[in-house]
Amino acid sequence: xxxxxxxxLGLLGIYLMLRGRAREQPExxxxxxxxxxxxxxLARAGSNLSHxxxxxxxxxxxxxxxxxxxxxxxxREGFSVEVGxxxxxxxxxxxxxxxxxxxLASLQDWRRRLTAMxxxxxxxxxxxxxxxxxx
Numbered sequence: 580x581x582x583x584x585x586x587x588l589g590l591l592g593i594y595l596m597l598r599g600r601a602r603e604q605p606e607x608x609x610x611x612x613x614x615x616x617x618x619x620x621l622a623r624a625g626s627n628l629s630h631x632x633x634x635x636x637x638x639x640x641x642x643x644x645x646x647x648x649x650x651x652x653x654x655r656e657g658f659s660v661e662v663g664x665x666x667x668x669x670x671x672x673x674x675x676x677x678x679x680x681x682x683l684a685s686l687q688d689w690r691r692r693l694t695a696m697x698x699x700x701x702x703x704x705x706x707x708x709x710x711x712x713x714x
Contacts, residue, residue, distance in 0.1 A: 640702035
C-alpha cells in the first residue's frame with residue numbers, strides 16, 4: 580500500500596478526532612473516540628484487524644534534544660524510532676513504529692502514555708497511522 584494511503588488514513592483519523600463528529604450510536608453504546616474511529620475506518624477500508632499492523636505514532640517536540648529524549652524512552656519500550664526536522668522550524672518529529680495488533684484498548688493506552696511523554700517536554704502527540712492490511 581502506498582505511503583499516501585497511510586498518510587490519508589492517519590490524517591482522516593486526526594480530522595475525525597479534531598472535528599469531534601458524533602455518530603449516532605445504539606442506546607447504551609460508548610461514543611467513538613479518535614482511535615476507535617480510525618480503527619472503524621481501517622475496517623471499512625478492508626483491513627484485517629485481527630492481524631498485526633505496522634503502526635506509526637507521531638510526536639512533535641520543540642527541540643532535537645526533547646525528541647531524542649522521547650526516542651530513547653520509546654526504544655526501551657521496543658519501538659523503532661526516527662527523529663527528524665518537522666515541517667516547521669520549531670518542530671522536531673519523533674516517529675515511533677511498532678508491529679502490533681490494532682486493538683482499541685492498547686491504542687488508547689499508548690495515546691495516554693505518548694501524550695504524557697510529549698507534554699512533559701512541551702510537545703504534542705499527534706496520533707497514529709497504519710496501512711491497510713488485507714491478509
